[in-house]
Amino acid sequence: MKHSHILINTISLLAAIAAFYMVGREIHTYNITWATAGEILQDFQWSTLLLALGATAIGYLVLATYDLLAIYHLGYKIPWHKTLLVSFLGFAVSNNAGHAIVTGGAIRFRYYSALGLNAASIGKIIVFSSSTYLLGAVTLLCAAYFFLPQDELNHPELLGGHLSWFIWGILLLLVIYWSLILSGRHRLQWKKINIGLPPTRITAVQTFAGICDLLFAGVVLYCLLYPATQMHFMWFFTVYILAQLIGLFSQVPGGIGIFESAFLLLVGDAHDHQIILIALLTYRLMYFLLPLLIALVIFAITQHQSLRENWQKIPGVIRMQNIVATTSIFLHRRLPVFLSLLAVLAGGILLL
Secondary structure, three states: OHHHHHHHHHHHHHHHHHHHHHHHHHHHHHOOOHHHHHHHHHOOOHHHHHHHHHHHHHHHHHHHHHHHHHHHHHOOOOOHHHHHHHHHHHHHHHHHHOOHHHHHHHHHHHHHHHOOOOHHHHHHHHHHHHHHHHHHHHHHHHHHOOOOOHHHHOOOOOHHHOHHHHHHHHHHHHHHHHHHHHOOOOEEEEOOEEEEOOOHHHHHHHHHHHHHHHHHHHHHHHHHHHHHHOOOHHHHHHHHHHHHHHHHHHOOHHHOOHHHHHHHHHHOOOOOHHHHHHHHHHHHHHHHHHHHHHHHHHHHHHOHHHHHHHHHHOHHHHHHHHHHHHHHHHHHHHHHHHHHHHHHHHHHHHHO
């Protein structure tokens, strides 16, 4: 139990380090400095930036309710404000570091285990939260199919021109899933695999939460784009969802570069790409990097003492501390004698 606790704490620390690495990678990729960030932000009116910041705050609040809904459905007794905090930290890290089950999961293991949940219970929360996002995303993707022109759906650079078939496959799986939910079945069993299904009401709330999350995330970018492009919202949102899912399925952390490239490709030549790229960079700063920096500050404040204690439990660190302590004791005892010998030797040299 003790070793597993140390392992969980180590993984969560590595997740935070991975998030820091991704910040550095994004800054290097887009050549962002304080000066260039300031220049980018100056291209927007304050009202536009405030609207985007407000949408970001609401979006992360909705995102944090994923875990709250999971806790409610699974019947765990965790205070709602602590659940929202853990969910925010997990998503802020995983949105940037990628591989959400590992990075965001490590943050959840660290906090929820301290609140009394075991590994199996925390795993259920992670699976439930992931399914909430997927339900909202695939529902919006299927809806977006009916608004985007067919020639863009069949573009050869999007899944080799087979995006339409992919969406129809997703729609079929979604229909099958909802059929199982509406049938009232609570479990699916195949050989030794046993999967619990949520009731209809919970599934509907999951879908609604996932849709709202993506909707507010899209509004952040739309607020930045609309003043200069006058894009129709439904057309923009269709492009946004497709670009988001392409970035998600690419498994590139944060969809960095993939999301932006897909969005520009789907927009085509209808709008100035330079204006869109500036908006995309601002969106990256506002919706990804800013929440991550806030999350890392909260993580450092709330876990300072625990990190310090666990750092001292690592065998290599203990060995180094013992070496330093032994060396300090040796020098404390022998240093006066050593300095005296040096003084005698220096005096002898002067006499010669």
